[in-house]
Amino acid sequence: MRPELLERAARKALDAVFDPELDEPITDLGFVRSLQATADGVVTAHLRLPTSFCAPNFAYLMASDAKDVLRALPDVTDVVVVLDDHHDSELINCGLAADAGYRGTFPHEAEDDLEQLRLTFRRKAHAAAMERSLGLLLKESPELTEEDLHEVTIADLPDVPTTRSLLQRRHALGLSIAPSAQVLVNDHGNPCSREEVPLRLRFARAIRISIEGNAHFCRGLLRTRYPESATDQLKENAS
């Protein structure tokens, strides 16, 4: 494949790599500094983050996810992912090059793998998406009370990006996406009682505010640190 075609495919593939905390693709966030492909199928990606001190576990997670999706592309013979300007760049880049895994990269600290962390943030992303969908419904149907949201099913949601995003988050967590499934559920996919709905909604709102605020802050910091990243940050969250 021609290098420029491979680079285009690689960038598209990286859309599937999310910052777990901000719940947005690393491409939209401007975290992909550069992408290069050679004629013999070697793809090199440089990643950058908003500060030198961004949590190394998240940094490792995104970088290794990036390596995985790039390696899965047809015609790719080798992948090099490099994290630039991080306090643990050297360690992380060595670990990535050797496919050492998270534990192999940070043997002196890492007790657990990253899967639990990933699950925590998938749950948060789901709660935020659920609140966004139900909030929209409340706004458009003034006759609904918060408690009434207890009965709302996926079939009741309009076919808009907010709903599609919720379905994706449910799918990622293994929750039902059947039209008859209740929308307002807990982290494990179980509906709560009618009385508990306002509290669950309220907490989900705090989660959404947190995620959106962090995303705004990280985007701003990245632009402060790397002014040229502004052009990469195309889809700023409007909230």
Next chain:
Amino acid sequence: MYRKDGENYFIVDAHIALWDARPENQLNIHGKQFIDCFYDYHRNLSPESELWSYEEYLYYGGERLMRDLFTDGYVDHAIFQPAHLGAFYRNGFGQTEEAFALAQRYPDKLTYNHCWDPRFEQAGLDQLRRDAERFSLKGVKLYTAEWQGDSRGYRLDDPWTYRYLEACQELGIRNIHIHKGPTIRPLDRDAFDVADVDKAATDFPELNFVVEHCGLPRLEDFCWIATQEPNVHAGLAVAMPFIHTRPRYFAQIIGELLYWLDEDRIQFSSDYALWTPKWLVERFVDFQIPADMTEYAPITVSQKKKILGLNAAAMYGIEVPEGLGLAEQAVA
């Protein structure tokens, strides 16, 4: 004191620093990265008129601190919350001797809080007793993300930390400020987890735990804990400047804190010299929850007075001059 529209506000800046990040004090590349990160925060969230040069930002000294806080910044009392960062800076980041000397010179204006690190075990515990006496400590600032050798941090519920907290209780150091913000914490755990505060707050009910940066980037986790633990407080360091870049987000933060906690457990701070207090105080007094955010009640003048100074004054036993408190408090 700040006066606006006939109202007087007693201002306590509950989280300030006197740091030295000049190259000669940097121990390694991380010292530079750390101050560069702070400077990016400063550049990203400050109004253009309030921007400092990088050189000024590396070190500003006591005289400038006094001017920025007390002459220009309306602050009545400020509390040092030093981060040591001995793995990054030769003589530490927060300047203990300089800050303490300043606090001795202006005891009515400055309170010096010190820091400790449980990984120094018994030797650190002995040092804490000496420090408590020398500095007359009422509070400490814990930077749980501090590096030490191979360790990238500690937790509040570690056994040695508990021994230090027991000593604090015994020595009358009642106010425990914990940095829980964007951090560089242990790699094997969620880097911003506030769960350890939950445990410590339950086990040390006589101590106040002020979570600096109110748990951002995990506001919801912090709120959930603070709802259940009455001795957990929110420090607004780093949250305050969003009032400029992102007023609606700031409204959400304040709205959520007032909902999940209450108006008595939120403290103003500029996080000086990340930001100067003058513009933050002015903006906060003028601030109101946007009318279309009907999910939050409007913020009242008395809530603002509590947040800007009266809450921290009560926690630290700082005397509030007559007429600067709340009317109902004067009666009580």
